[in-house]
Amino acid sequence: MRLDPRTGQAIARIVLWTLTIITVAILVFIIVFILRRGLPVLSLEFLTKNPVDMGKAGGIFPTVVGTVVLTAGAILIATPLGVGTAIYLTEYTWGGPLTRIIRFGAECLAGIPSIIFGLFGFILFVTKLKFGWSILSGSLTLAFMILPTIIRTSEEAIKSVPPVYRTVSFSLGSTKWQTVTRVVLPSALPGIVTGIILSVGRSIGETAVVIFTAGSALRLPTSIFSSSRTMSVHFYILAREGISMRNAYGTAAILIIAILGINVLTYYLMNRFIKKYS
Amino acid sequence: MRNDVAIEVRGFTQYIGDVRKIHALDLDVHRNEILGIIGPARSGKSTFLCALNRLNDLVRGSRHEGTIVLDGGDIYGPDVDVVALRRKLGMVFATPVPLPRSIFENVAFGARRAGLRGRDRLDALVRDCLEKGGLWDEVKDRLGMSGLKLSGGQQQRLCLARILAVAPEFILLDEPTSGLDPISTMKIEESLRRLKKDYTIILVTNNTKQAARVADRTAFFLSGELVEVGPTAKIFTAPDDRRTDDYLRGKFG
Amino acid sequence: MGHQGKQGSGRRLARNDRLVRLALLVVAFSAVSVLLVITVFIVGQGTPIMFKYGLKSFLTGTSWYPSEKLFGLWPMIVGSLFVTAGALVIGVPFGLACAIVLTEFSSRRVRRVIKPVIELLAGIPSVVYGFMGVVILVPFIRETFGGPGLSVLAASIILGIMILPTIISISVDSLQAIPPSYREGSVALGATKWQTVKMVLLPAARSGIVASIILGMGRAIGETMAVIMIAGNAASVPRSILDPVRTLTSNIALEMGYAAGEHRQALFATGVILFVIIMVLNTVANVTASRMKGTKR
16 A cells, blocks of 8 residues: 555654654753752852752852862863864874874764763872872863864864965965964864863763762862862762752752853854854 | 066976976066066966965975075075065965955054064054055045955955065065956056056966056966066067967967 | 075074974874873773683673672673663654754744754753653653663663754754755655655765764763663663663762772773773774665665
8 A cells, every 4th residue: 555645744744743842842841840940949149158968958159169160170171282183183284194093083082981081080190190089180081071072173163264364374474383373263263162162061061070080079179189079960969869859959950051051152152153254 | 697687587397296387487577677477377377476485385295496596595495584585575366365354454464473563663554555555545444344344456455555564575466356347457557556666566467458558578478388578568569479479369368 | 684584594484383393293192192091091900800700701791799709791781782772762763853854844943943952952961861860750660661660761761862962963964964956856856845855865864864873872872870860770681671770881980989909990891891892883883884875876
């Protein structure tokens, strides 16, 4: 029995739209669910007060600090490495075995699950190098985790700078380095920044790596060698140990708001970038 | 080398990969002249310009034979400061390419790279160059505007001003008016006539009539070789070589 | 300004340029070096114990009792594979459906709203997904289907949802990259939109879609936190989708905090096995993908 194509299409349409609506509904539901229970918990106090009783009451201030410091550290380490790699791959080489090795390395790194990074950070930074569970260990490990993303987005941004700009720069008597820093990088900046912001979002949500490298101390960190807890780790512990569902929702809410805010910012920046060059 | 010869090209051959773009070129460029270079496509005209400021060095697989002597030394010598060389020979390209910055910054770009600092000096320099390029009156109130917002003809004059800012001795132009309207073309040709007294100008053009209007001497390139060179009037009325005559009559090209 | 510049300045320029190049080369090798270090450490820590107890017993042993020096990873291997397969079973149909609807069956306005929403949702942390599983999905499964609720089913569903943004994003890009002439040609032959999708567009976007699935698979098999929260973590081979399960990733995460000595080394060995399985899966998937590309006309 051959199905009349119109009927076939009608059925397909119904099935496809049903699946789509379910998908979008589920995703929206998650956000609404968390925010509905978590927003009432959020307040300036919640974010700036210290936790009481292992987080059963009080605020989440140390975790906010921990998240900011850890993420900032990761970005500070990964950005020069990542942008530098991207510059090398696009401006200083033409392919060949060396380039392929570097690209292969970056791609493999991108595919490694976060738990393996956690293991790596634990054995190298925490144990062998004796940094202990610390912001230093955490930032270093997170940095290498986000490195492939920064390399990839920076490379794309640099490649999209029109080649004539380079020619013009050289013909006006610039050195190669001047051309890279004065012409190529400024034009590629929006794309590079987008990649960085994306990585910030990823770092904020990362849990497995952080637990194994920065530990989960709930105190306010005093140095880069202090252990520290991030908001996502705090949320995980609160939820898993059942310490305080209320505060768990609050933490989750601020996490989601931060990450969604970052993604919106990225989207907005990307649109401006596209508008500027088309 | 005679005093009035600014550049002396001897036996110059340029390869890009396996392709021989220029073959055994012997050519003199006289000081403070406008030398026009005409010829059909693929005759090596643009390649020659890019050889003069060593822009060809940036192309993968480029190599050369022969010498180009400028100011007493081969520009391909081992001690040559390529960056300074490129400032000495400013180049204007066929398609105007303003950098994505303000008009002021476009003109100041090269000077800044050469180390010029100080707002006053930069202001004076930018004004001077824009005047020489014939653009000052049109943009003097909006120097902060992006260079990309100018019309095609204005952009090209901006590019001209831009290279003047690095105080070159030579101005190389590669089909600078090929996409421009007649008025912009005329303005640029006027500027070149004015600039001739301070600079030596080499103008590659697809438009033989432009060479006839502007150039003091004209050279005819064909398939990477110099066919003949001489005073423009002679080339256009009584060329020595049959091929020159055929090209000018439009029998090929 | 003499073009020859200062004495030897041409050489100095060239030398400076070489220095910059060298510095950047060193920087560029950072990614490769890190990869090497990771491999060396994980393999270095994990392989000795595998050889001590025998590779076969590690891979096929069904009992994991570190206190009694029993290190059988088979339940976890099965667990990882089941859960990943389940995630794909859920994620691919829903994801592809969304991608098709977004590119072919919706107006520009709808697309401009839904696509960013989906991309925003790619940023939700995995612990939040796990939490949702615990609070809503697990009780639901327990009440509707019986069993502890913490199960292969729960993990598959949550992981399937987690990989949706990946599959949708890349598939949408692949579909949008198809030149309009394909669609126009098909419609000109009298095909309906669905027929066009089924017979022209999906095959044309095949490599991109497969790439998105491979990426989704990679994310699913590497996921740790969400799985720990909802899969039950029983170190035994699951017999039905309602049974609790432990994956290779959870194995590591659950016990690393207190493991010592050989136990810790065994967890590194788990990491090695995970690494290898991911490489194998990626290679198989990529080979299949390129073979599909090869036979496609």
